[in-house]
Amino acid sequence: MGVSALPFQEDRLASQQTVQQGQESPGAAAIADSLAAIGLADSSRVADRLWAFHSLLRDADQELNLTRLRSFAAIVEKHYVDSLLPLVLAPFTGRVMDLGSGGGFPGIPLALARPDLRFVLVEGRRRRTAFLQAAVDELGATNVEVVSRKLNPFDEVPVDTVVVRAVARAEDLLNRVARSLRVGGLAILMKGPDCDDEIVA
Numbered sequence: 369m370g371v372s373a374l375p376f377q378e379d380r381l382a383s384q385q386t387v388q389q390g391q392e393s394p395g396a397a398a399i400a401d402s403l404a405a406i407g408l409a410d411s412s413r414v415a416d417r418l419w420a421f422h423s424l425l426r427d428a429d430q431e432l433n434l435t436r437l438r439s440f441a442a443i444v445e446k447h448y449v450d451s452l453l454p455l456v457l458a459p460f461t462g463r464v465m466d467l468g469s470g471g472g473f474p475g476i477p478l479a480l481a482r483p484d485l486r487f488v489l490v491e492g493r494r495r496r497t498a499f500l501q502a503a504v505d506e507l508g509a510t511n512v513e514v515v516s517r518k519l520n521p522f523d524e525v526p527v528d529t530v531v532v533r534a535v536a537r538a539e540d541l542l543n544r545v546a547r548s549l550r551v552g553g554l555a556i557l558m559k560g561p562d563c564d565d566e567i568v569a
Contacts, residue, residue: 394440395419402444407456408481417480417507418448424503425471432495434471451477454531454556461554462528465490467519467545472500474531474558479512486511488525492518519544531556 399422400415408414422443429435437443451474454460460482466475469489479487489504489512491497497516504512515525525548532541538557549555 394422398440399444399448402449403452406449406453408452410481414452414477414481418477420507421472421476421480421503424506428499428503429471432471432499434496434499447471447473448477450474450533450558452481454478454558455481458554458556460485460529462486462550463488463526464529464531465525465527465545465548467530467532467541468492468535469500469514470496470533472503474533476500476503476507476509476512478531479509480507483509483511486513488513488515488527490515490517490519490525492516519548521546524548526550527553529554529556531558533558 396412396415396419399418400412403411403415422440425434425443435443435447437446454474455478460478463486464475464478465488466473466478467490469475469491470493472489475487475489479485489497489500491500491514494516497514501514503509504514517523519525521543523544527545527548528550530545530549530553532555538559541557542555545555
């Protein structure tokens with residue numbers, strides 16, 4: 369099993385200026401500029417899909433508190449850009465699990481960008497999985513499956529890649545996916561800048 373701990377604070381700096389410039393005019397064009405700044409292929413198509421998701425997210429957020437972010441620029445930078453950076457930095461193959469998907473991050477942006485891959489969004493909170501399923505249906509994202517349960521170390525949800533915006537320690541996360549991730553698969557842990565002590569060679 370390969371493990372990548374990806375620090376995103378520095379990588380996102382290149383897109384911050386573009387995001388801020390789009391702050392006054394929310395829309396697909398502003399998202400596309402930010403995605404192009406990180407080198408994402410087909411950024412205009414992906415941005416159109418994310419703009420459709422953005423509307424669903426903001427409508428549901430008032431009731432479900434899906435994100436603490438309120439400004440368009442912050443959502444683009446910290447949700448959409450961050451979610452898609454792994455596509456630029458690491459290889460994705462086969463069936464991909466988003467563990468603890470929450471409001472759909474990073475799984476839904478990744479699935480919209482890579483319709484050729486299958487994604488499994490695993491989330492234990494029922495109201496959030498209801499939102500995820502409704503969003504997937506509305507977007508017509510047929511490459512996404514929503515799994516409504518909290519994954520434990522004894523569960524098996526066979527995948528080739530795991531990606532998670534990691535709030536738990538790396539060791540705990542890897543234990544939870546040990547039976548699900550195929551031999552030779554890739555676990556991508558999207559960690560903050562202070563994760564050095566968690567990285568084991």
